[in-house]
Amino acid sequence: MGAYVNKDAKKLQPSFVSANLLTDTLPENNHTPFQKNNSDIPEEIRNRTFQDVSLCYQCGKCSAGCPVRYYMDIAPNKIVRLIQLGFYDEALKSSTPWICAGCLTCSVRCPKEFNLAGFMDAVREIAVKKKVKVKEKDILKFHKAFLNQIKRYGRLYEIGLVGEYKMKTLDLLSDVETAPGLFLKGKLGLLPDKVKDRKSIKKIFKKTDKKKINKH
Amino acid sequence: MDKEKWEPKIAAFVCNWCTYTGADLAGTSRIKYPSNTKLIRVMCSGSVDPVFILKAFERGADGVLVSGCHPNDCHYNAGNFHARRRWDFFHKLLDFIGIEKERLQFSWISASEGKKFADVISKITKDIKSLGPFKAYKQMNSEFTVNFPEYNESSNSINKELQ
Amino acid sequence: MNYGYFPGCSQTSSAKEYDLSLRKVFEKLGFGLEELCDWSCCGATSAHATNHKLSNALALRNIVLAGKQGIKNMVAPCAACYNRLITSQHEISMHPERKNETEELLSEKIPADVKVINVLELFFKIGLAKISENRKRDLNGIKAACYYGCLLVRPMNINNFDDAEQPTSMEMIAEAAGATTIDWNYKLECCGAAHSIVRKDIVLNLSKKIIDDAVLNGANVIITACPMCHTNLDMRQRAMKRKYPEHLMIPVLYITELVGLAMGMNVKDLGIDLHYVNFNYDEYIAEKLIA
Amino acid sequence: MKIGVFICHCGENISRTVDCPKVAEVCRNFPGVEYSTNYKYMCSDPGQKLIKDAVLENKLDAIVVGSCSPHMHERTFRNAAISAGINPFLVEIANLREQCSWVHDDVEEATQKAIELVRMALEKVKRDKPLTKIKVNVTKRILVIGGGIAGIQAALDVANAGYEVILVEKEPSIGGHMSQLSETFPTLDCSQCILTPRMVEVYQHPKIKLFTYSEVVKVEGFIGNFKATIKKKARHIIDDRCSGCGLCMENCPIKKKAYNSFEENLAFRPAIYTPFPQAVPNIPVIDETICTHYKNGKCGMCVKVCDREAIDFDQEDTMFVADIGAIIVATGFKLYNIEKKSSGSIYKGYGEYGYGKYRDVIDGLQFERIASASGPTSGEIKRPSDGKVPKKIVFIQCVGSRDESKGISYCSKICCMYTAKHAMLYKHKVHDGEAYVFYMDIRAGGKMYEEFVRRAIEEDNVKYIRGRVSRIYEEKGKYIVKGEDTIAGMPVVVDADMVVLASAMIPHDNAPLLARTIGIPYDKYGFYNEAHPKLRPVESTTSGVFLAGACQSPRDIPDTVSMASAAASKAIILFSSDQLEREPVVAKVNEDICQGCFYCKKVCPFGAIEVKDIKDINGIVFKEVAYINQGVCKGCGTCTATCLSKSIELAGFNNEEIFAQIAAL
């Protein structure tokens, strides 16, 4: 096996070779698949989606039909593949789960009945929990702002949402063509529509929070 | 009875095609296991009548094993499924009567699983040893009467012969 | 029989007219709707996208309320709310551990017998004949592209009131109301939904494609049954026009508005005047498109 | 009863751990034992002679041999018994080697166990009954069901061996799917050119009786002795008068009311038709559902033109009963239909591909017809919708197959190959066309198969894209095919003129019905099950019923033909003797105590149990009991354990024998 260990191995390194043969020539980022089994990520995905990632046989039908495929940095099926292989960082860092609109096209068409939309939810949740640097941070900010409204009022207060989101992103001007329109048409209430029993809502947030979302 | 010296008697009903052949393979491979278990060869585990099992307990067996082919491997397609179903029911019955479940065991051993055969025999022997001799049936037998058609007579005569 | 009504957040603000038209139409059809008392947000995309426990708890809180109010059937007109509610219900019915977990969060038992339906199903419950019987106006100038969006008929293993790939229920309702419907390709394509505020570029693009396909196939009105779809298709058309000057503006109506029109209600009563793209009933008779 | 005990040392194999002389000694004192001895090699010639001499000398009635496993030498000792005049079923073996000496170390323990094993065998042999092998007569005639290439090959092989064959085909002509194919992989030879001569050979073979447009409606009996009822549907043509001139078809005014199913609905056929010009037999059929005569008694054009007076509107279905000895089932397959199925079906259909809405989205067989020189376009590749030559064509593999969400988890095995063939044929015919294949894996395991696929890619420049297609829809006359190349990780959209779906091979809808008629098992899809997937691949579990071709699972022509010849030779082996000999280990019902509950009938895996009427002297039925057909029973004993009244006994393993062993434990 000596032939494998040569000086140029670093450059030529294929990603599917056995680690113990080449330990001294491997790049820092270990590219040996199926090795990072100590992670709880597959387990967490299984708990959350009730499905094992090994179900997916990488046919690509999900990516083929995904309406937002063109805005993603990695194809949806490849996110599943990365998790199957144990390349978690690469999967969690990707913009794909955040761009995913949760439209369920992939889930209904998957030949293996793998719920990819649910899988994407799980990946996002794990990324937040693990404090991964999210590529689409504005989307995360939006979700936070949205949930804050609900936490506060029990229902969505659209002006509050837009306001909070704009404050968070410092993007103050971009929705000008719609918001004033909405006011003029009398569609946006100036005051929030509140749930009476807001205590129960707060309780739900408190119990499920675990510092997951807001302290990010 | 001296508990140290006591050795259990175990009857095993095994099918001709898989488990009996598996037992032969254990022999060919010289895998050792305790000698307490005696095999009774039947054509299919599906033909193992619950009465056989009761009878074995009545005749002084301390444990019984039923073993046949793996599901879908049955020489007769489905016999072992019937066996399985019957056995599930029978197990519940034993449980209900208060007989330890471990006294009756069931397994699937194929013709190529010599090692598994030896393991199963070792395990059941160990299990039965730790349970001790089986006396319950004889007590029970006075309360329940199990009907063995046309047989009681001849079986008694065997017993006489053996004594 | 009375049905419970879960309006959902949009119904109180940006989709006011959906709420308005829905209430009016069903009242006129003699079908009582009882609003769920103290309902709260279903959690929408943001909750299930980031915290599944929260998302289940928020959705199922409303089911608990429905149970307490004795509601057995409840309509959720927003496709997203509807999807959230039935998905959470399905999840706890399949997985007891998830049910226990959520019941603990809510400190309440979750009833198993509250059936959530969408607006299309509700129309079918009443019966399409009822719609035809109550027709007061001829809608034959309308060539409707029925837009289901992504969430209304998916996923099918939970809900199979209609086909998940080639649904027809909305067309049947629209035709019962006297409109003509067209066959087109984008009736299930996603409009970008929750990306409406953050990734307007995506929404603009996806919505534009949907509208273009409807127009290409001869539609002069798009019909929806979801506030999110409506916002993206209706409100974003001005931006489309700015970006693509050749863009043809096409009005987007809620299915309830369409039925309301057929039943003789007028544009103002139904809140159609609140839309961005104008809809002028009279002009439809002349089959002109409103630019 | 006088019993002899013979303990074998097996060289040292047994005697190393079992004290053989002691065992023989102890056993001599058991009741019933007349003679007991031990010897170095019992199975050797001197050993067998020893047994024979002892039997004769001591007038023994039964013997117990303590030796190796019965699977090893039971037959040897039974033969020795026969030569000594003892019934072979009065021989029992105690397994002292595999299950004793080889698995225990302690001499005392092993010796003790050996004694107990011999004692058990002794108790059993005392209760053994003499048995004789069962003999069954064999009717040397075979029924072949299905006239595709499988049925044709099997029929010819059996007939050429000199036995009579009845070939039943449900369509008006034999030929099956192979007759529809254009050219065949991997050699690209013309399907009809190689098939038609064989079809004619079948027709002319003196040993083959052909029933087309017929179905098997009932099968009774068992191996060697089946009775089959065949329904010959009314063609409304008197077979032996028709000359196949075709005038009737030409003149029939009803031309466009029914699709031609041979042309996969790409063309029409008249009310009186043969499926295709080379049909065998070349005799037409009248389709009553569209023929004017059956509507209002008018027309009769065909009668007018037929100078042979072959047309008979009043002809009725006829039934035939035939005695046969074996059956070969060769009913083939059909293709998965992407159209939505009724809610009861396991197959879900492809809404995302338009549920069969688009006329230029076709399946593999339709493409075969379009590419066939005898097909509706005379072999020119044209779109069904407008007859234009497609310049961009997309092939999609694994449609239906390997798609659990659509009801099928298996791979159809042949579509990788025929797709490569289709793409090649297309490129050969449309030189400036572009061909795309969407695939998941290429499964081309076969002689010259991989090379064939590579040729499509390398020589014919077919573009293979790895990934499943998500959706097809029509836009401005083009079919938009949305896919993803999972290797490049890039979305791929093709605006095709025509799309060909490599749909899965599935069993015929009526396959389970036929299986129940014959009494053979099938899987959840309706494919027939083989007795053993590796070692008995062409036999069903029902004795005397063999399988060939795609009715068992998807297969191509080479596999189908090998299977057909294998099934034929199995049947020929069966016919090579006049009588069948079977082990006498079968179950029998004690009719006096049978309660007629028929639980046994439910559990018998082979359907060996029937209902028998017991009549009094006046011939009036007064009770029903179970009856076990000895020709069918395989002796599993499942029924014996099921019978609550203990009315069934399995010969050689009856309760008494087993109880005796238990008691001797």
Ligand SMILES: Cc1cc2nc3c(=O)[nH]c(=O)nc-3n(C[C@H](O)[C@H](O)[C@H](O)COP(=O)(O)OP(=O)(O)OC[C@H]3O[C@@H](n4cnc5c(N)ncnc54)[C@H](O)[C@@H]3O)c2cc1C
């Ligand atoms: C598109 C396509 C292309 C192919 N190309 C090739 C190729 O190039 N090379 C190759 O090797 N293979 C090819 N094949 C595979 C080939 O068609 C099959 O292997 C072969 O036809 C199987 O033959 P069969 O006799 O088992 O079944 P079939 O051809 O299906 O014949 C079965 C016959 O039984 C009859 N039948 C069915 N039910 C009954 C009943 N109940 N009673 C009486 N009769 C009945 C049917 O009418 C039919 O005539 C192709 C298949 C397809 C779908």
Ligand SMILES: Cc1cc2nc3c(=O)[nH]c(=O)nc-3n(C[C@H](O)[C@H](O)[C@H](O)COP(=O)(O)OP(=O)(O)OC[C@H]3O[C@@H](n4cnc5c(N)ncnc54)[C@H](O)[C@@H]3O)c2cc1C
């Ligand atoms: C690693 C591996 C794993 C496999 N696993 C499976 C599996 O799981 N399932 C499965 O179905 N198949 C499996 N196979 C395939 C299987 O082994 C073959 O299909 C099968 O053994 C072929 O049998 P054969 O009799 O044709 O050939 P062989 O087994 O090769 O037998 C040929 C015999 O002919 C003898 N011979 C050769 N030349 C001469 C001569 N000139 N004169 C006299 N004798 C000669 C040879 O000594 C040999 O005994 C596997 C194969 C391999 C390599």
Ligand code: SF4
């Ligand atoms: S469609 Fe399903 S099986 Fe195919 S790649 Fe996507 S998730 Fe995997």
Ligand code: SF4
């Ligand atoms: S759910 Fe997400 S990944 Fe799946 S198709 Fe929709 S947007 Fe794409």
Ligand code: SF4
């Ligand atoms: S039925 Fe008469 S006309 Fe028709 S093919 Fe036969 S002989 Fe010719």
Ligand code: SF4
């Ligand atoms: S009678 Fe029927 S079959 Fe004959 S020519 Fe007329 S329509 Fe055709």
Ligand code: SF4
């Ligand atoms: S043979 Fe090829 S195309 Fe057919 S199902 Fe198998 S992998 Fe798919």
Ligand code: SF4
């Ligand atoms: S050569 Fe063997 S391993 Fe490779 S594709 Fe063929 S069957 Fe598979």
Ligand code: SF4
């Ligand atoms: S189970 Fe026993 S009693 Fe019942 S029908 Fe069969 S043989 Fe007769």
Ligand code: SF4
């Ligand atoms: S022994 Fe087995 S095969 Fe024979 S009749 Fe009984 S159940 Fe059927």
